[in-house]
Amino acid sequence: MIAAIYARKSTDDSDRNEEARSTTRQVERATEYAHAKGWTVDPRFVFVDDAVSGAEWKHRDGWNALLAALEPRPPFGVLVVSELSRIGRDTVRTPAAVLALEEAGVEVRSYLSDAPITLADESGEISTVFNSLAASFERRRARQRTRDALERRARAGAATGRRTYGYQHARNGDGYVHQVVDEAEAAAVRQAFALYADGASLAGVARALTARGVPPPPQSPAWSGGAVRDLLRRTMYRGEVTWGKRQAIMRGGTAALKHRAEADWITAPAPGLRIVDDDLWARVHERLGAVGATFARRRDGRLLGRPSGEDVESRYLLSGIAACSICGASLVGKLRGPDRTPYYGCVRRHKAGPRGCRNGLLIRQDVLDAEVLGVLVRALDPKIVAEAVRGAVADLQADRAGAVARRAAVAADLGQVAARERRLLDALVDGDGTAEAIRGRLREELARRDALTAELTRLDLEPAIDGEKLAQDVAQRAQDVRAVLGRHVAQARQIVRLLLVDRLVCEPCDDAGGRGYAFRALGTYRKLGVPAVERLGNHGGHTDACRVGLSTPPARARRPVARRP
Ligand SMILES: [Zn+2]
Known part of the structure; x- marks a missing residue:
């Protein structure tokens, strides 16, 4: 054997x-x-x-x-x-x-x-x-x-993984790899904490560190807002080690990592690793906490969106969301004049002058914000929303009527295929014609039957949609979202981004109607978190019907609002 x-x-x-x-x-x-x-x-x-x-x-x-x-x-x-x-x-x-x-x-x-x-x-x-x-x-x-x-290793102050920014690995003879503070990196850590505590943005801290020639952390190619945020959250800098955040488990017969609940993390004091004093740590985390409160939530507390770095840091509702129709660059907020009034203007024009973009039109922030918010609030009117969803559902139902007809046709075809197969098989058994030719035709019929059966299955799988219920759900959600729009900028920005299919393109105009910006925007209900709406949208060809007609007759901000820089 x-x-x-x-x-x-x-x-x-x-x-x-x-x-x-x-x-x-x-x-x-x-x-x-x-x-x-x-x-x-x-x-x-x-x-x-x-x-x-x-x-x-x-x-x-x-x-x-x-x-x-x-x-x-x-x-x-x-x-x-x-x-x-x-x-x-x-x-x-x-x-x-x-x-x-x-x-x-x-x-x-x-x-x-x-x-x-x-x-x-x-x-x-x-x-x-x-x-x-x-x-x-x-x-x-x-x-x-x-x-x-x-x-045991962590409690002994030994390294349990990759090198952490601010520390070097060193052996001291007890068999463990220890961490010791790296003075140059520790100085950079303190700078980052101090800058943020003094009101710099995460991206601003990253820029300042880059400008000062501070080398970025080992895992990052360059300083970024994200790298700074990770750094500000690292508890080791206040003399505390944490481990066991993740757990190796088996899932589906293979290894996977699971995040443990924070209550199950193990932390121990490690005063020798302290880089940042408690006061500075507290100031930074008070600010981070305040920023964390800016996540837009629904009334039931579920998350609607996450703020991007810019959402949190921008005082401007439309900065980076609105775009210049001439060059495609963002409109960004800028303070102008002795009273430091906020305006929006093309960022390329701002940086490179008329060579960058010929659009030098500045518009007061409060005017454009109010106009855009007005359009969004009107578009979120529950009645209008419900009507739009009903329209989309009606399109879908019409399509389903077509599907029913198609189903009948497919079923009839299948019946004919079965009859032909039967005859071919009889012919094969009785020895009429050449067996090779009959087999070839039989194979064709079988292939046809497979295709028809597959289509039938697909047609039967199309889910039914309760149009009225869906319209109500979306209208309800729209109302929730509308309430968030009135809150402070970081939350409103998330909602605006959620509602717009693309950026808000602003076209400068200067004619009989006055000077200002005209804008068009294409909105969508698809990101409001109503699952069936996503299904509507994913249904072939119905994406259009799910869009909200935010494109009102060019809403124009008139009034003496624009001035050349
Ligand atoms: Zn421009």
């Missing part, structure tokens, strides 16, 4: 017996065992997995090759392993693997116990299931030992 061998070594086997720790040894012992039994070991059927957990089933090359070798019929009659835990260490997939081998006609043998591993009889089943259970427990204990070791 030909014997195959499977050997596996895992990262969680560190303190187990000699057998588990070396795949070479497992293969040697298994080979000896096979020879003693009078079996032949074929080197092509020696499968090895190194450093793979006993709960990992997906990324296990050796095991997958073994399974592949079983098809179409196994080239070996017996599989030798050191013990069941080499196949796996869980209670469900391991017995299932043994079962798969047995069903393929392969006997599984453990050389350590010189016994079969089987599910074929009662005592075999009991012992296999029991050993799987024991192996699974052992794996859990190994996990816990790893976590305990990590905790």
